[in-house]
Amino acid sequence: MIGPLFLALAWWMLYWSPRADIPRLETAAVPRERFAAEARRRPMGSPPAAIMAGYSHPCNECHQLFQAPLEERRILMQHTHIALNHGLNKHCFNCHDRENRERLRLNDGTLLEFNEVPRLCSQCHGTVFRDWERGTHGKTMGSWDASSGLQHRLGCNDCHDPHAPAYPPIEPLPGPRTLRMGDQAEGAHAGHRRSPLGQWSQSGAAPPDMANPEGGHR
Ligand code: HEC
Ligand code: HEC
Ligand code: HEC
Numbered sequence: 487m488i489g490p491l492f493l494a495l496a497w498w499m500l501y502w503s504p505r506a507d508i509p510r511l512e513t514a515a516v517p518r519e520r521f522a523a524e525a526r527r528r529p530m531g532s533p534p535a536a537i538m539a540g541y542s543h544p545c546n547e548c549h550q551l552f553q554a555p556l557e558e559r560r561i562l563m564q565h566t567h568i569a570l571n572h573g574l575n576k577h578c579f580n581c582h583d584r585e586n587r588e589r590l591r592l593n594d595g596t597l598l599e600f601n602e603v604p605r606l607c608s609q610c611h612g613t614v615f616r617d618w619e620r621g622t623h624g625k626t627m628g629s630w631d632a633s634s635g636l637q638h639r640l641g642c643n644d645c646h647d648p649h650a651p652a653y654p655p656i657e658p659l660p661g662p663r664t665l666r667m668g669d670q671a672e673g674a675h676a677g678h679r680r681s682p683l684g685q686w687s688q689s690g691a692a693p694p695d696m697a698n699p700e701g702g703h704r
């Protein structure tokens with residue numbers, strides 16, 4: 487009973503179902519800067535200096551003049567562009583040194599230069615730091631060859647703002663335009679469907695110019 491019904495249905499689907507009208511997608515235009523390969527931020531490096539009213543000042547130029555008060559949580563009169571948004575990590579002196587503002591400070595009192603930021607972050611983000619050390623978090627630029635001396639591992643603050651480190655949501659790029667492989671219904675009337683790649687492998691012709699996918703196979 488089921489056998490003939492199934493066959494009839496299969497026959498109907500094979501010969502009478504409307505063929506999908508495969509759309510030709512327009513190539514989405516993506517602004518060039520979305521492919522930017524360089525770092526997101528420019529870290530301060532060492533020695534640090536604050537840019538104020540267009541001039542660069544070493545931190546201690548001001549900070550040697552006065553002591554920070556013990557009351558830390560207050561609205562600052564200086565550095566007002568900093569809005570700390572780092573979860574429970576909400577004290578300036580979790581990371582900055584109270585006496586020497588040109589150094590960062592680990593919880594055990596060790597002072598770090600401003601170009602040693604990953605060690606600072608590693609205190610609380612141990613697993614991410616381990617991944618970063620092994621190259622599975624972050625990014626390496628410059629060269630594939632570790633012995634070339636050109637390899638540069640981006641540091642945490644090349645990407646994350648230490649004061650508000652969460653990444654802003656990333657808008658995905660459009661997917662690849664797979665339909666440029668050609669009309670897949672082409673050749674179907676001749677009794678068989680061709681592989682979408684067949685047009686190049688059989689004729690020996692070169693695949694279409696990737697920079698100009700329209701050009702190759704029209
Ligand atoms: C032009 C002077 C000036 C320079 C340069 C300067 N600061 Fe400050 N900074 C201040 C003042 C003034 C305050 C205190 C503001 C207040 O109490 O309202 C402050 C507060 C701070 C605090 C908050 C500490 C607290 O008192 O709770 C930190 C951290 C800090 N500065 C770090 C730095 C770092 C790091 C640099 C260098 C990259 C720097 N500052 C450069 C003037 C300066
Ligand atoms: C998670 C650790 C951390 C905390 C907490 C933190 N900072 Fe920073 N801060 C840094 C690091 C790291 C840099 C260097 C940034 C870079 O290289 O881009 C920096 C840079 C700065 C600078 C110089 C750059 C600039 O934007 O002017 C100032 C000023 C500063 N911090 C003030 C503060 C103040 C004030 C607070 C508290 C409200 C604070 N920081 C809390 C880690 C921290
Ligand atoms: C004293 C401990 C401490 C240090 C040092 C520290 N963090 Fe954090 N970090 C935290 C806490 C606490 C949170 C908030 C976690 C939460 O809210 O779930 C956080 C959150 C983050 C987040 C957001 C995670 C998320 O899921 O959105 C990032 C990214 C981050 N930190 C990066 C850094 C970087 C980069 C540094 C070094 C400049 C650093 N942290 C230093 C304690 C720390």
Ligand code: HEC
Pocket residue numbers: 604607608611614615618623624625640641642643644645646653654655
């Ligand atoms: C090349 C850029 C880059 C570098 C370098 C980088 N990160 Fe990240 N980090 C990211 C991105 C992108 C995410 C994912 C954000 C998301 O999922 O929304 C992320 C996520 C995180 C998170 C939250 C998610 C998680 O896995 O817990 C933490 C914490 C973090 N980074 C810490 C660090 C620390 C610490 C360093 C340095 C040792 C570092 N990052 C170096 C780009 C970077």
